[in-house]
Amino acid sequence: MTSSRCALALAVTSLVALGQLASQAPGQTQAPPPRDASYAGSAPAVNTTVVGGGGWGGGYHSSTAAGDAMQGMASAISAKGEANLNNSMAARNMEEAYSRALDNRAKHIETFRWREDSAKQIQQQQMAEHRAEMEPWLAKQRLQPLTTAQFDQTSGVVEWPKLCLDPRYDKYRNRLNELFQKRSQYGALSMDEFTEVENLIKDWRGAITADSRTENWPSGPVSQALRFLLSLNRELNAQFG
Numbered sequence: 001m002t003s004s005r006c007a008l009a010l011a012v013t014s015l016v017a018l019g020q021l022a023s024q025a026p027g028q029t030q031a032p033p034p035r036d037a038s039y040a041g042s043a044p045a046v047n048t049t050v051v052g053g054g055g056w057g058g059g060y061h062s063s064t065a066a067g068d069a070m071q072g073m074a075s076a077i078s079a080k081g082e083a084n085l086n087n088s089m090a091a092r093n094m095e096e097a098y099s100r101a102l103d104n105r106a107k108h109i110e111t112f113r114w115r116e117d118s119a120k121q122i123q124q125q126q127m128a129e130h131r132a133e134m135e136p137w138l139a140k141q142r143l144q145p146l147t148t149a150q151f152d153q154t155s156g157v158v159e160w161p162k163l164c165l166d167p168r169y170d171k172y173r174n175r176l177n178e179l180f181q182k183r184s185q186y187g188a189l190s191m192d193e194f195t196e197v198e199n200l201i202k203d204w205r206g207a208i209t210a211d212s213r214t215e216n217w218p219s220g221p222v223s224q225a226l227r228f229l230l231s232l233n234r235e236l237n238a239q240f241g
Contacts, residue, residue, distance in 0.1 A: 146231050153235070156184035163208065163217075163225040172204040194236065201233045 150159050158180060164173060179197055183189050189197065205226055212222040 143227060143231050143234060146228075146235055150228070151232060151235060152184075154184055156180035156182075158232070161221070161225045161228050163221045164204075164228070168211070169204060169207065172200050172207070176200055189236075197236055198233060201229050205229050 151157075156177070158177065160173060176197065179189060179193055182193070208222060208225055208229075211217070212219075
């Protein structure tokens, strides 16, 4: 780009010089003024062409058609070169701005993904810590298999929790004892009998829950009885796996 500008400036300078030469009449030159301080100048001769103005070395203007044409051509070339230079600089600025915009966009996306990944890692870590804190409580809440003392499947004998021995629940307890005795004797229950056992346990749990709200029973015995019935139902479900 620097070499192009130098070539353009040389061309403009040459055209201006040619315009100056063309504007002078053939064989006419401009003599420098005398160095004597008393010199006041003299009137120009008649029918002579005045080149330049404002004294020696002043501004230049052409007084011939050829000079005007060349000077105009030089001005046009200079203006066109300047316009091309400005357009080139503008295009380069636009390209640099577009490149910076792409870089900023890429950095924005990278920052967004980093923040998203960081948020997911923090969330997963918090969930893991919460599960670790809840694990002891969940272990206590999980249903544990009934021991042989609690439910002897070979004999069908059930060691009922204290709340289940309440007389108001005799209809549930007595019927379940009959079905468990039959199961131990024949090795299994029919599908209808198994469905009856499930319904009895479900209705019994509902009755205990309702009575506990009405009677305002302590939560300990109520929870023990409900969990025992759930474990008993799970032991029977294992038969039909």
